[in-house]
Amino acid sequence: MAELRTIRLHLDSDLYDIDSAEIHLFPLHPPAEIEAQVESGEQAYLRSAPVSDNVAVGAPVYGPGQYIAAMTHVVFKQKHGDQKIVVPTFSLPLLSLGQEDLDNGEWRVAIRPPGWIRVKLIDSDGRPILGQIVEAWSMSEADTGVPGCSGETDANGSLLFDVPVGRYRVSVAEGETREVSIRDDFEEVTVTLRRPAPPG
Numbered sequence: 001m002a003e004l005r006t007i008r009l010h011l012d013s014d015l016y017d018i019d020s021a022e023i024h025l026f027p028l029h030p031p032a033e034i035e036a037q038v039e040s041g042e043q044a045y046l047r048s049a050p051v052s053d054n055v056a057v058g059a060p061v062y063g064p065g066q067y068i069a070a071m072t073h074v075v076f077k078q079k080h081g082d083q084k085i086v087v088p089t090f091s092l093p094l095l096s097l098g099q100e101d102l103d104n105g106e107w108r109v110a111i112r113p114p115g116w117i118r119v120k121l122i123d124s125d126g127r128p129i130l131g132q133i134v135e136a137w138s139m140s141e142a143d144t145g146v147p148g149c150s151g152e153t154d155a156n157g158s159l160l161f162d163v164p165v166g167r168y169r170v171s172v173a174e175g176e177t178r179e180v181s182i183r184d185d186f187e188e189v190t191v192t193l194r195r196p197a198p199p200g
Contacts, residue, residue: 003062005102008056008105011055011056013113023056025068026069091162119134140167149163165183
């Protein structure tokens with residue numbers, strides 16, 4: 001059986017503190033019994049921990065390795081000011097937990113608050129397109145063949161990606177590709193993509 005353990009997770013940022021949030025962790029390579037729960041649709045494997053003042057006490061882990069992580073209901077607070085920003089969801093990069101961190105019960109990772117790419121997908125007549133997959137690629141990773149993030153447009157043809165500062169290529173299959181830049185934390189950039197309606 002995979003042993004579920006807890007660890008004290010410190011989330012460090014130079015510019016902002018995490019006032020409060022809920023962090024969700026899942027192993028990139030889960031133990032066999034956890035993978036079986038995922039495949040069967042069970043929810044027992046889902047674990048989270050509250051975050052307060054940059055620290056998640058009791059963050060759930062199964063052992064050393066890489067973890068997929070995301071935070072929900074995040075309140076960022078400016079370190080040298082009174083500004084607070086509420087973010088519904090915030091995806092973290094893969095987190096690596098070492099055996100030494102696990103043995104010490106303390107895990108420290110550096111994070112950077114996100115920016116956002118808001119996508120609007122329309123057809124050649126300007127009508128929103130529902131249910132199309134849009135992909136965003138970091139320009140530094142565009143040659144890896146794997147998009148940094150992807151998602152499906154809603155009824156308004158819209159989609160929102162949270163991404164770190166950087167340059168991105170945003171594209172839709174059989175449609176346009178555009179490049180956008182996120183220059184600052186919490187910056188939001190809107191990009192409109194067109195995808196012609198299929199013939200007939």
